[in-house]
Amino acid sequence: MGENYNELKKSTASQTGLTDVVLGWVMLYIDDPEDRSAVSLVCRRWYELDALTRKHITVALCYTTSPERLRRRFPHLESLKLKGKPRAAMFDMIPEDWGGYVTPWVKEIAENLTCLKSVHFRRMIVNDSDLEVLGRSRGEVLRCLKLDKCSGFSTDGLLHVGRLCRQLRTLFLEDSSIIEKDGRWIHEIAMNNSVLETLNFYMTDLVKVSFEDLQLIARNCRNLVSVKISDCEILDLVGFFHAAAVLEEFNGGSFYDQPDGYAAVTFPSRLCRLGLTYMGKNEMPIVFPFAPLFKELDLLYALLDTEDHCLLIQRCPNLEVLKTRNVIGDRGLEVVARSCKQLKRLRIEADAEEEGMEDEGLVSQTGLMALAQGCLKLEHLAVYVSDITNASLEYIGTYLKNMCDFRLVLLDQKERITDLPLDKGVRALLRGCGKLRRFALHLRPGGLTDAGLGYIGKYSWNIRWMLLGYVGESDAGLLEFSKGCPKLQKLEIGGCFFSEHALAAAMIRLTSLRYLWVLGYRELSQSSRDLLAMTRLFWNIELVPARRVVKTDRVGEVVVVEHPGHLLAYYSLEGPRIDFPDLIFRLNYQRISLYRSISL
Amino acid sequence: MGSTSTKIKLRTSDQKVFEVEKAVAVQSQTIKYIYENGCPDSVIHVHSVSGDILSKILDYCKKHVNSAAGKEDISPEELYEWDANFVKVDQNTLFDLILAANCLKIESLLDLTCQTVANMIKGKRPEEIRTTFNIKNDYTIEAEEAVRRENKWAFDMLGGVGTMVIEELADDTMSKCVTNAKSRVCVIAANQIVMMRSISKLANKKSIDVYKQPQNPTTPRIKESVKQINVGTGFIELFFHFKCKM
Numbered sequence: 001m002g003e004n005y006n007e008l009k010k011s012t013a014s015q016t017g018l019t020d021v022v023l024g025w026v027m028l029y030i031d032d033p034e035d036r037s038a039v040s041l042v043c044r045r046w047y048e049l050d051a052l053t054r055k056h057i058t059v060a061l062c063y064t065t066s067p068e069r070l071r072r073r074f075p076h077l078e079s080l081k082l083k084g085k086p087r088a089a090m091f092d093m094i095p096e097d098w099g100g101y102v103t104p105w106v107k108e109i110a111e112n113l114t115c116l117k118s119v120h121f122r123r124m125i126v127n128d129s130d131l132e133v134l135g136r137s138r139g140e141v142l143r144c145l146k147l148d149k150c151s152g153f154s155t156d157g158l159l160h161v162g163r164l165c166r167q168l169r170t171l172f173l174e175d176s177s178i179i180e181k182d183g184r185w186i187h188e189i190a191m192n193n194s195v196l197e198t199l200n201f202y203m204t205d206l207v208k209v210s211f212e213d214l215q216l217i218a219r220n221c222r223n224l225v226s227v228k229i230s231d232c233e234i235l236d237l238v239g240f241f242h243a244a245a246v247l248e249e250f251n252g253g254s255f256y257d258q259p260d261g262y263a264a265v266t267f268p269s270r271l272c273r274l275g276l277t278y279m280g281k282n283e284m285p286i287v288f289p290f291a292p293l294f295k296e297l298d299l300l301y302a303l304l305d306t307e308d309h310c311l312l313i314q315r316c317p318n319l320e321v322l323k324t325r326n327v328i329g330d331r332g333l334e335v336v337a338r339s340c341k342q343l344k345r346l347r348i349e350a351d352a353e354e355e356g357m358e359d360e361g362l363v364s365q366t367g368l369m370a371l372a373q374g375c376l377k378l379e380h381l382a383v384y385v386s387d388i389t390n391a392s393l394e395y396i397g398t399y400l401k402n403m404c405d406f407r408l409v410l411l412d413q414k415e416r417i418t419d420l421p422l423d424k425g426v427r428a429l430l431r432g433c434g435k436l437r438r439f440a441l442h443l444r445p446g447g448l449t450d451a452g453l454g455y456i457g458k459y460s461w462n463i464r465w466m467l468l469g470y471v472g473e474s475d476a477g478l479l480e481f482s483k484g485c486p487k488l489q490k491l492e493i494g495g496c497f498f499s500e501h502a503l504a505a506a507m508i509r510l511t512s513l514r515y516l517w518v519l520g521y522r523e524l525s526q527s528s529r530d531l532l533a534m535t536r537l538f539w540n541i542e543l544v545p546a547r548r549v550v551k552t553d554r555v556g557e558v559v560v561v562e563h564p565g566h567l568l569a570y571y572s573l574e575g576p577r578i579d580f581p582d583l584i585f586r587l588n589y590q591r592i593s594l595y596r597s598i599s600l
Numbered sequence: 601m602g603s604t605s606t607k608i609k610l611r612t613s614d615q616k617v618f619e620v621e622k623a624v625a626v627q628s629q630t631i632k633y634i635y636e637n638g639c640p641d642s643v644i645h646v647h648s649v650s651g652d653i654l655s656k657i658l659d660y661c662k663k664h665v666n667s668a669a670g671k672e673d674i675s676p677e678e679l680y681e682w683d684a685n686f687v688k689v690d691q692n693t694l695f696d697l698i699l700a701a702n703c704l705k706i707e708s709l710l711d712l713t714c715q716t717v718a719n720m721i722k723g724k725r726p727e728e729i730r731t732t733f734n735i736k737n738d739y740t741i742e743a744e745e746a747v748r749r750e751n752k753w754a755f756d757m758l759g760g761v762g763t764m765v766i767e768e769l770a771d772d773t774m775s776k777c778v779t780n781a782k783s784r785v786c787v788i789a790a791n792q793i794v795m796m797r798s799i800s801k802l803a804n805k806k807s808i809d810v811y812k813q814p815q816n817p818t819t820p821r822i823k824e825s826v827k828q829i830n831v832g833t834g835f836i837e838l839f840f841h842f843k844c845k846m
Contacts, residue, residue: 017691017692017695017696018695018735019699019735020693021702022695022698022699022717025698025702025710025714026698026714026717026718026721027718029714030718030720030722032722033756035721035722035723037748037751037752038721038724038725038726038729039721039726039729040725040731040747040751041739041744041747041748041751042735042737043730043736043738043739044731044738044739044743046735047747053642053727057755057756058752058755058756059756060756062755064753065753065754065755069750069754070754072754073750121647135753165831170655182616354845365636369643403791496610503661509662512752514752514753538753562729571749571752571753571754573749573750
C-alpha cells in the first residue's frame with residue numbers, strides 16, 4: 001500500500017464520503033476479475049484506483065494488447081502472466097517461429113514496470129539476451145520467474161538469472177526447450193541464492209546439472225520446499241535429500257541401479273508430493289513408508305503395471321492429486337475410488353504405444369463409473385479412454401458436483417465403441433456439473449450427433465474454455481452449438497471439418513468468444529472467401545495452410561508429417577501483428593483483401 | 601488501585617473525552633504505542649476521530665477484549681453475529697470507521713469494515729455499484745466501450761454489463777416484434793445488449809417487450825423493459841434496465 005498511498009491522498013473526495021483512501025483500502029479485498037471489471041467501469045476515478053491497486057494481470061494471448069497499453073493502465077503491476085503460442089504447440093502442431101516473443105515485454109518491464117516482482121511466460125520465445133535484460137533491470141527485486149514451456153534460450157541465459165536474480169523464491173523452467181551448454185547456471189544459483197523455495201527444471205533434458213550443486217542449494221536454502229529436476233540417479237541424491245530438511249515435493253530423479261541399492265535412501269520427513277521417474281515394481285517399496293502421507297503422486301513416468309498401481313494407491317488414503325497413464329486400468333480406478341476419498345485432481349494420459357495393450361491396461365466406462373461414485377470431491381478430471389458409454393457420463397453428472405475441469409479423449413484402439421453417440425451422456429454431464437468452467441471432448445466420427453453438439457451449447461452456462469474434436473455431423477450442429485455457450489471465451493476445434501461459412505456464422509453468435517482455433521476446416525475456395533464473413537473490426541485472423549513437415553523422429557528416422565491447415569482468430573486492440581513467419585497469411589478487416597505470402 | 605483497572609483517557613477531534621480500560625484501548629496499536637512511549641498519565645489525543653465514531657470503536661474493542669478474556673460468555677458464532685450487526689450502519693459511518701480503524705491500527709476492525717464495503721461491491725454490475733454509492737458515471741460511451749473491450753479481450757476479465765452482440769434473430773421473431781407490441785420479441789442469453797441488424801421498422805417503436813433467458817435454462821424467463829432504442833449504422837441498440845442479477 002506504501003507507494004500508492006500518497007497518490008490516493010492527493011485526490012478529492014467523492015460526493016458520498018467514499019474517499020479515495022477508503023476505496024483504496026476496500027479494493028484490496030476485491031480480487032475476482034469479474035468484480036474488478038465492474039469496478040473499473042463505474043467511473044473514471046474508480047478505473048484509476050482499480051489500476052493502481054491491481055496486483056496481478058494475466059494476458060491470455062500476448063498479441064491481444066501491447067506492452068505499452070499494459071504499462072499505461074497498470075503502472076504498479078507486481079505480477080504478470082503472459083501466454084503466447086496456441087495450446088496446440090504442446091502437440092507439435094505450431095511452427096516453432098510462430099511468434100510469442102517476450103523481447104518487447106521484457107523491454108517494457110525493464111524500463112517502466114518498476115514494481116514487478118513475478119513474471120510468468122508460458123509458451124513463448126525467450127532469448128538469452130531477454131534473460132540478461134530482465135536480470136539486470138529487475139534482478140534485485142524479482143521473486144518469481146517462470147519460463148513455462150518456453151523455448152529459444154540456453155543455459156547461458158540461465159547463467160544471468162543465477163548471477164543477477166538472487167532474491168528468487170521460485171525458478172520454474174518445466175517443459176521448456178533449453179539448449180544445454182553446461183551446468184554452471186545451477187552452480188551460480190547454489191552460490192548466490194539462500195531464499196529459494198521452488199526449483200523446477202522437470203522435463204527439460206538438462207543433464208549436466210551436478211548433484212553437488214543441488215546439495216548446496218538444499219543446504220543454503222532453508223525454505224526449499226519443492227524441487228523437480230530432470231533425470232539424475234537417485235543414489236546420487238542421498239546427500240541432497242539429507243540436506244533438504246523441509247522438502248515437501250520432489251519430482252524427477254531416476255533409477256539406474258539394482259533395486260536393493262535403494263533401501264538406504266531416506267527421504268525428507270515432510271515429503272508428501274512425489275513423482276519418481278522410471279520407478280518400477282521393485283523400487284516401489286521404498287515409498288511405501290511415506291504413502292499414507294501422500295497428497296500428490298505423479299506416475300506418468302513410472303514403470304508400473306496395473307497390479308503395481310493397485311498396490312501403491314491403496315496405501316494412499318490422503319491423495320489429492322494423481323497423474324498417471326491408462327495402464328492404471330479400470331481395476332486401478334476402482335482402487336482409487338475405494339481408497340482416495342480426498343481426490344481432487346486426476347489426470348490419466350494415454351500410453352505412447354498403442355499396440356499390444358492388453359485389456360487390463362485400459363480405462364473404460366467401468367472405471368469411470370466407479371470413480372464417479374467413489375471420489376466425490378473430484379474437481380479436475382482428464383482421461384483418455386478406450387471405451388465409453390452414456391451411462392458413465394451420466395454418473396459423472398450425478399455424483400461429481402464439484403467438477404470444474406473435465407476432459408475426455410476417446411482413443412482409436414477399439415473399432416467398435418459400446419455406446420455411441422454420446423448425446424444423452426454429455427447432456428447429463430453438463431446439466432449435472434454446474435460448476436464446469438473448462439471442458440474438452442475429443443471423440444471420433446459418429447461420437448456426437450448435431451443434436452448432441454447443440455446440447456453442449458445449450459447446457460454450458462459457465463464454461464470459459466472448450467476443446468472439441470470430432471463432434472457433430474454437419475454445419476447445422478455447429479450453428480446450434482453457437483446459440484448457447486454464453487461465457488465461452490476460448491474455443492478450440494479439431495477434426496470436425498465444418499465449412500468456413502459455418503465457422504464465420506458461429507463465431508459471430510458466440511458472444512463472449514475472443515479466441516478461436518480450428519484445426520482442419522473445409523476450404524471451399526482457394527482464397528478463403530467465405531471466411532471473409534468472419535472479418536470484423538479488431539478480429540485478427542491468421543491462417544496456416546495444410547503443409548508437409550519433414551522431421552527427424554526420436555530414433556533418427558526422417559519422416560514426413562502431414563499437418564492439416566489451421567486457423568487462429570482472436571480479438572486484438574493492436575491490429576494485425578507483424579512478427580509472424582512467412583507461413584501464415586492473414587485476413588485483414590480494413591482492406592477486405594488477403595495478404596498472402598507463402599514461401600515455396 | 602490495581603493495575604488491572606488502569607484507565608486511559610482519549611480526547612477526540614471534537615473535544616470529547618473517553619475514559620477506557622487500558623486493555624480495551626490498546627487494541628489500537630497506535631494508542632498502545634503512544635501509551636508505552638509517551639506520558640501514561642495525560643490524555644491521548646486522537647485527532648482524526650470524532651466522538652461518535654470513537655464511541656462505536658470502543659464498543660467493538662470492549663466486546664472483543666471481553667470475549668477473548670472469557671469475561672463474557674459468547675461463542676464464536678455469536679461474536680460473528682455481533683460483528684455483522686455492528687457494521688449495519690449508514691455508509692458514511694462505515695467509511696469513517698474504516699478511516700479510524702486504519703488510523704488507530706485496529707486490524708480486525710479494518711478487516712471487518714473493508715470486507716463489508718467490498719461485499720457491497722462484489723457481484724454487482726457497474727450501474728448497480730453506482731446506485732449503491734450514488735456515483736455519477738463520467739464515462740463517454742466510446743470510453744466505456746473501450747475499457748470494456750480491453751477488460752474482455754486483453755486482461756482476462758469477463759463480466760460487467762457484458763455488451764455482447766447477437767446479430768441474428770429469426771425473421772419471424774422480428775416481425776412479431778414490430779407488429780404486436782405485446783408479443784414476445786426475442787429470447788436472449790443473460791447479460792446482453794441486443795444489437796439487431798436491419799430492423800429499421802423498430803426505430804419507430806417507443807417500447808418493446810423483451811424476454812431474457814437466465815443462464816440456467818430451468819429458471820423461467822424474465823421480462824425486461826427496454827429503456828432506449830438507438831439506431832446505428834445498420835444496427836439498433838436496445839438498452840435494458842437490468843432488474844435482477846444473473
